[in-house]
Amino acid sequence: MPYVSKESRALVDVHIAEIVHHIRNHYQFEARGLPLRVLASAIVLNAKRPGLAWGLVYSNTPPDVRGTFSNLAESLVGVINTEFCEIEKEGVLNYVITRLIVGSYLPTNPCPPTQWPYSHIAAVIDAFEGAKSVCVSLSSHSGYGIDGLHGPFTCAALEFYRRVAAPKEDWAIFENGDIVEYEQPAIGV
Secondary structure, eight states, rough: OOOOOOOHHHHHHHHHHHHHHHHHHHHGGOHHHHHHHHHHHHHHHHHOOOSHHHHHHHTOOOHHHHHHHHHHHHHHHHHHHHHOHHHHHHHHHHHHHHHHHHHHHOOOOOOGGGGGGGHHHHHHHHHHHHHHHHHHHHHHHTTTOOTTTTTHHHHHHHHIIHHHHHHHHHHHHHOOOOOOHHHOOOOOO
């Protein structure tokens, strides 16, 4: 994760905690993907493209996502846009969407990454990829370019994979052995 100072984290943590709390309390595990995709893409778009209207982001989303979370997301973006210069935003956005998405899917009982259920790991990766797709789609349809929109999502997903999914897979290989296709060298390539 990019370096984000404790002072910078303190500016956004209270907003992140409120959003995660609402998502975990208002949506069952299986239904968290849509609001997370919308919120993460809305936060990144409006932090990187301040002229983009919030209405565009929320126009095709369910009313409960718009109503419940729009004020929280707008407040968070307000802090990002006023407290951080352009060069700091990339790291802060990575931090924010990582905490939003991973925090919304943390297992109920705290456990090390090697014990996370695969359903949680898959849901987190899907949320990062889905939010990136929504962000890019909204930006390109609104006439804005897509430059710079992939970074926070891709970096956050890769970091999550490195820190959570890879140790889980390494542990499974240690316990059960590798799958045959990875043990044998490629033939006839």
